[in-house]
Amino acid sequence: MTEKRAPTRIQKKNRATILEAALEVFSQHGFRGATVDQIANAAGLSKPNLLYYFPSKDAIFTALLSGLLDTWLAPLQAMDPNGDPMEEILSYMQRKLQMSRDFPRESRLFANEIVQGAPRILDILSTDLKDLVDEKARVLRQWMDQGKIAPMHPHHLLFSIWSLTQHYADFDAQVQVLMDGEDPYEAAPEFLETLFRRMLTP
């Protein structure tokens, strides 16, 4: 029997602080580009102290990812097969857009990893995400067969939602420069609403 001690008050606080710092650093520099010292500094801890709470850099990254996965997949999970097709898709898209606005670091964390071939999360993608996507792709196909939305490749439809919304978080540096600092999220909701409404109308 492996002994599991209940986490103390300090453990709870420090683990949370470390994961917050890790999100900040990993999302900005990627796994390889981030250093344990950077994370420790961002968390206000010494390196050995940080490694007292997580055994390795890998462990921090893994803990961070698995803690984020549910939150990250929640919007797609929430797409209701029994709801109104057009409204379900549009509100899924708007939720994704809001996540780009409110959680850009989480978006960049995944972006960084996937652009580099997803070496550390390929198994998660090909199990959890794949199952969810296949399930929702079937729902989309049904809606198309019923003539509720225009027929198209379901996977490409999902990709288009992801790319259009996450672009504002993942490529924020470029967006900021090209828009003279104007807030992209001012026009984006209406722009994407119109785009998808036109795209999905049968």
Add this chain to the structure above:
Amino acid sequence: MTEKRAPTRIQKKNRATILEAALEVFSQHGFRGATVDQIANAAGLSKPNLLYYFPSKDAIFTALLSGLLDTWLAPLQAMDPNGDPMEEILSYMQRKLQMSRDFPRESRLFANEIVQGAPRILDILSTDLKDLVDEKARVLRQWMDQGKIAPMHPHHLLFSIWSLTQHYADFDAQVQVLMDGEDPYEAAPEFLETLFRRMLTP
């Protein structure tokens, strides 16, 4: 006067080999994640030999980027203000899609850098790219004012073209997993053609 010697046959060949290897490695791991040794190996050279042709890792990266910039911006450059608006935008989009298919490493190279805040290319983005984008945004706005295409935010229109096309290259790892290895470029051209035609029709 700084003496500039004409590059020898060997210099030409090795510089090209190194830049090709650098593209392979940088696009896969990002600047920080790539090592000089990796690039040297990929180029079939020893590390000191590689550093005989480029003074530093930074110099390789810079040379690679500046050599790629023109190619990368060419499709947008080619969008003709005097052409038919709908066809110009659609063929620009298709060219971008083909570049994702044919030059995914170049796409990921830029993606990696921008996701991490574009620390090494922010000046290029805010000068060369910004000027080009502003110019083409004016063209798009004219077309909208003339009623040739539906009115919308020009910058967001450009972002949508970029994100939708580059997604297939930048997030290829994810796309491959979710499509069971089915070639995404089979359906993508028609999918995006339809999408943008609906989106742009006045």
Add this chain to the structure above:
DNA sequence: CCTGAGTTTGACCGTTTGGTCAAATCAACA
């Protein structure tokens, strides 16, 4: 106040990294 578990740290280790250098080798041309 005492005690023991929980927490923190400075010093340290082996490896990897970007980069240097003198010496060796090669290639071209007179």
Add this chain to the structure above:
DNA sequence: TGTTGATTTGACCAAACGGTCAAACTCAGG
């Protein structure tokens, strides 16, 4: 063929890296 500049390399260096460890410190419960 000899000579000179171009090319290549093994050995090396300092800094940065992920991680370890024993010792010191802190804190809650008795």
